[in-house]
Amino acid sequence: MKKLGTDMPRREFLENCSRALPPWLLVFSVVGSAESLVADEEGQYDASKHNYAMGVDIHRCIGCGRCADACKKENKVPLEPTFFRTWVERYIIPTSGEARVDSPNGGIDGFPEPQEDIDVLRTFFVPKLCNHCANPPCVQVCPVGATFESRDGVVLVDDSYCVGCRYCIQACPYGARYLHPEKKVADKCTFCYHRITKGLAPACVEVCPTQARIFGESGQQSSPLRHFLRFNDVSVLKPWLNTSPKVYYANADGEVR
Amino acid sequence: MNRLPRQLTPLLVIFVVAIGSLFVARHLLVPRTFGEYGHYRAAAVGEIAGQEFTYAGSLACADCHSDVYDLKQNSFHAGVACEVCHGPAKRHVDAPDEFVPEKPKGRGFCPLCHGYNPSRPSGFPQILPDVHNAGKACMTCHEPHNPTLPHPPEECSACHREIASKKMVSRHTNVACTVCHTVPPEHYQNPRLALAKKPLSKAVCGQCHASDASSSREIPRVDMTAHGGRYQCWDCHYPHYPEAIQ
Numbered sequence: 001m002k003k004l005g006t007d008m009p010r011r012e013f014l015e016n017c018s019r020a021l022p023p024w025l026l027v028f029s030v031v032g033s034a035e036s037l038v039a040d041e042e043g044q045y046d047a048s049k050h051n052y053a054m055g056v057d058i059h060r061c062i063g064c065g066r067c068a069d070a071c072k073k074e075n076k077v078p079l080e081p082t083f084f085r086t087w088v089e090r091y092i093i094p095t096s097g098e099a100r101v102d103s104p105n106g107g108i109d110g111f112p113e114p115q116e117d118i119d120v121l122r123t124f125f126v127p128k129l130c131n132h133c134a135n136p137p138c139v140q141v142c143p144v145g146a147t148f149e150s151r152d153g154v155v156l157v158d159d160s161y162c163v164g165c166r167y168c169i170q171a172c173p174y175g176a177r178y179l180h181p182e183k184k185v186a187d188k189c190t191f192c193y194h195r196i197t198k199g200l201a202p203a204c205v206e207v208c209p210t211q212a213r214i215f216g217e218s219g220q221q222s223s224p225l226r227h228f229l230r231f232n233d234v235s236v237l238k239p240w241l242n243t244s245p246k247v248y249y250a251n252a253d254g255e256v257r
Numbered sequence: 258m259n260r261l262p263r264q265l266t267p268l269l270v271i272f273v274v275a276i277g278s279l280f281v282a283r284h285l286l287v288p289r290t291f292g293e294y295g296h297y298r299a300a301a302v303g304e305i306a307g308q309e310f311t312y313a314g315s316l317a318c319a320d321c322h323s324d325v326y327d328l329k330q331n332s333f334h335a336g337v338a339c340e341v342c343h344g345p346a347k348r349h350v351d352a353p354d355e356f357v358p359e360k361p362k363g364r365g366f367c368p369l370c371h372g373y374n375p376s377r378p379s380g381f382p383q384i385l386p387d388v389h390n391a392g393k394a395c396m397t398c399h400e401p402h403n404p405t406l407p408h409p410p411e412e413c414s415a416c417h418r419e420i421a422s423k424k425m426v427s428r429h430t431n432v433a434c435t436v437c438h439t440v441p442p443e444h445y446q447n448p449r450l451a452l453a454k455k456p457l458s459k460a461v462c463g464q465c466h467a468s469d470a471s472s473s474r475e476i477p478r479v480d481m482t483a484h485g486g487r488y489q490c491w492d493c494h495y496p497h498y499p500e501a502i503q
């Protein structure tokens with residue numbers, strides 16, 4: 001390397017600096033990679049070979065709320081209302097006027113009688129959860145990289161790295177996130193990542209008595225999800241936001257948001 | 258030889274120290290596996306995947322309780338996983354004697370699905386809990402693992418609503434399900450024990466659509482021997498949506 005001196009142009013100095021960087025980076029990255037190697041050896045699961053998605057058939061949902069209940073039990077979601085990874089909404093569309101949507105305790109304890117004062121045109125249940133967007137605003141806004149899209153298409157939150165700033169909760173157009181009151185970090189549906197990576201169905205899919213929820217891999221011909229997508233006109237929530245959700249709804253009314 | 262101007266020396270030292278401490282700080286603050294797959298900590302994926310699960314899945318129950326499982330599998334509750342009513346049972350699978358799963362009693366649980374609610378799909382079996390044998394536990398009359406209905410459903414749409422609602426807006430709306438499907442009477446009591454049968458050949462469609470069929474003239478006709486070749490009609494025309502769909 002040329003000796004530093006007054007006649008050394010600034011550009012050259014910077015170039016030399018950048019040439020000196022790689023050895024430093026190498027030192028740090030060797031230390032870093034040891035940890036992940038262990039993780040790979042433990043299981044044969046290869047994330048890059050999967051691409052998960054969910055289907056929801058609104059015609060089949062009976063609003064029993066077993067999915068929301070199972071989700072809380074499976075994922076240790078606080079039992080008080082307002083904290084949900086998945087919940088069930090009831091839509092009541094009157095013959096005139098605005099659609100009414102309610103979800104008392106996420107539907108876990110059932111739904112009270114709808115008010116008598118309106119002429120009901122249609123009414124149905126819509127289960128909701130994180131849409132695992134392929135273009136997720138929550139990931140874009142996370143300042144530290146604690147929320148991310150894994151290689152198998154699942155949007156996850158790194159508990160031990162999240163700083164609890166709530167940006168992602170603000171950014172999610174589907175209200176799919178909440179701040180965990182004990183852990184003080186953002187929390188949301190993971191498609192039961194700890195189950196699906198072992199070949200089990202997500203808890204909500206496991207307990208849905210009417211098979212209103214269908215889970216599978218969008219790239220796999222034999223997956224029940226492919227059959228669901230083939231035989232239904234599916235839609236996604238708020239398609240105009242270009243978030244590319246991976247939760248597909250069949251038989252969704254135009255009113256469903 | 259050029260000499261380094263005196264004022265540059267401290268500047269250089271500051272520079273080196275600043276860059277050095279930047280790397281040290283980066284090394285200390287940025288987690289080891291950050292950036293391995295993307296802008297996140299790769300090790301978090303393994304941590305999340307490694308969490309404990311509590312729902313064991315119906316197949317785990319079938320291993321020991323095959324009698325109950327088989328009974329349920331042939332009944333209206335075939336699609337209802339054991340843990341819907343009995344709660345998460347992984348602990349029971351791990352230590353069958355120490356942890357016993359729940360058993361819903363009384364009248365609180367069943368109406369979560371079967372209580373009348375106008376938002377439920379029509380045809381789904383529903384009762385008014387206040388007037389339906391008030392005060393009695395559901396289980397005094399109904400065996401939950403084989404809840405044969407006292408009045409078998411007369412319409413297929415009671416259970417097959419999805420298909421019924423498709424057919425309702427298609428040209429096949431007035432064709433009864435039994436024109437194409439053979440339905441044994443037991444199917445209405447134990448749907449899985451006696452399955453309804455799907456048509457096996459083009460002849461079923463030919464009843465109405467063959468050029469020599471005796472059906473009404475408005476019905477489109479095709480030459481059954483030439484049209485579609487070796488394919489079955491439903492390879493191209495979904496019968497509940499009979500228009501050919503691209």
Ligand code: SF4
Nearest residue numbers: 130131133136138172
């Ligand atoms: S639904 Fe919300 S939380 Fe889920 S990926 Fe999309 S933006 Fe993120």
Ligand code: SF4
Nearest residue numbers: 061062064065067208
């Ligand atoms: S468990 Fe199934 S039927 Fe019951 S509310 Fe959830 S999605 Fe609807």
